[in-house]
Amino acid sequence: MAKVLEGRIAAGDNSVSSDGIIGTAWYMSPEQARGADSDFRSDLYSLGCVLFEMLTGAVPFDGKTLGEVLEQQISAPTPPLRGPGGPFPAVIERVVLRAMAKRPEERYQSADELLKDLERASRAVSRSDWRRWLPL
Numbered sequence: 001m002a003k004v005l006e007g008r009i010a011a012g013d014n015s016v017s018s019d020g021i022i023g024t025a026w027y028m029s030p031e032q033a034r035g036a037d038s039d040f041r042s043d044l045y046s047l048g049c050v051l052f053e054m055l056t057g058a059v060p061f062d063g064k065t066l067g068e069v070l071e072q073q074i075s076a077p078t079p080p081l082r083g084p085g086g087p088f089p090a091v092i093e094r095v096v097l098r099a100m101a102k103r104p105e106e107r108y109q110s111a112d113e114l115l116k117d118l119e120r121a122s123r124a125v126s127r128s129d130w131r132r133w134l135p136l
Contacts, residue, residue, distance in 0.1 A: 025069040026059040030102050033070040041104040044114060048099025048107075055081055055088060055133070060100065074102075085132035091121045 023032070029045035031038045052060045060079055061072035078100045081088040095117045101107045108114040 025066050025073070026053075026061065028070065028073050029104070030074045031104060033073040039104070040111075041107045041109070044099055044108050044111065045101075045104075047114070048096055051096050051099065052078070052081065055092070055096070056083055083133035088133055089121075089125055089129075091124045095121050 025033070027046040027049045029038060029042035032042050049060055061069055061076060063069045063072060078097055081093045081096060087093075095114070098106070098117070099108055099114060108117070
């Protein structure tokens with residue numbers, strides 16, 4: 001789990017920092033980026049960031065400094081899921097967007113709940129469709 005300690009945000013390394021940041025900013029939940037308390041739903045947010053990157057080939061939020069990335073995690077809307085073959089089906093995008101909801105209470109409330117939606121979404125898309133959308 002990534003976390004900002006003592007609410008300090010500083011430019012520099014995007015992983016472990018002597019300025020109180022533990023983790024990787026690209027995968028931090030908004031509450032972690034603010035230095036607030038977090039729980040398992042922060043991990044589900046981080047998983048949503050990983051899913052986004054796996055599907056699109058890019059992290060959802062990026063910037064020139066650590067502070068820019070953290071600010072986007074806190075306030076920027078999640079970008080649409082677009083792969084080389086165009087936008088992903090809404091059923092797939094809904095799963096990622098819910099996992100990456102800015103407010104923990106709007107995210108999945110368990111990993112089992114997320115897994116069930118992922119299974120449903122994957123059944124709604126054919127194998128040939130996946131090849132069209134995923135990065136090479």
